[in-house]
Amino acid sequence: MSQAALFWNPRFAGEQYAYGNAPNDFLKEQAPRLAAGSRVLSLGEGEGRNAVYLAALGHQLTAVDAAHTGLIKLLQRAAQQNLSITATLADLADYPIAP
Template sequence: MWDERFAGDDYFYGTDANAFLRSQAALLPPSGTALSLAEGEGRNAVWLAQQGLTVTAVDASAVGLAKAGRLAAARGVSITPVVADLATWTFPAAAFDVVVAIFIQFAPPALRDRLFAGMIAALRPGGLLLLQGYRTEQLRYGTGGPKSAELLYTTDLLRRSFAPLAIERLEAHDDEIVEGQGHNGMSALVDLVARKPA
């Protein structure tokens, strides 16, 4: 499905990094390593590389990651693409200063629990987690994201799932987003900023 979605010349979710991610630029370390999950066509990974980070971009779609590589080259940076199914991929332990998860809402609850645990494990002590997703209220808007409530987030779910981290911001809000043809219009969002204890 993802190879087909990313097969065109255009970028399905656009080429600009997610607005929430960009808004957290001041929290990023000036150098270090970042992991961007379910990266797709590269918009967020490329932006992270432009901030001076060494970026690993993981996605199941080789087609998407090939486009990510082209976007990186066009913007004068490089990323490390990893074609992998996150259902079976082994998260490196304590390997990243930053972990980014933007709209990675393809996973049913059991797999989601595994992914969230992997994200926590992959952070170095003091490392930063940046996550944005759709809340269950997104079903009313229909402007992007999955059509199943079990794939969507609530603040309570994120608070429980990331309890091992120090949560610095957990905010539910409705805002209009414009991200290519994939995410477009008023949306029910939730933002999470958290750190792994040093």
């Protein structure tokens, strides 16, 4: 297990959301700049607050995080809102980003 996973898995393990449910303020400000239906790669997504927000706006999301506990919460939130998000469990130190 990566060092990132060792740190983040316990942080995201509880029922509460470590950073809340609302998307990051900067992301909300910048989201209108994305073309409709954009493919978005969200790195270090954690519990999904930003990915869920963008998916609800109609974007195609791939969310990457080293913490399986965060990705489980992300997928639960997405399912509750009938959103499709691809969740990838990976340490960003070793994650190859395709062009």
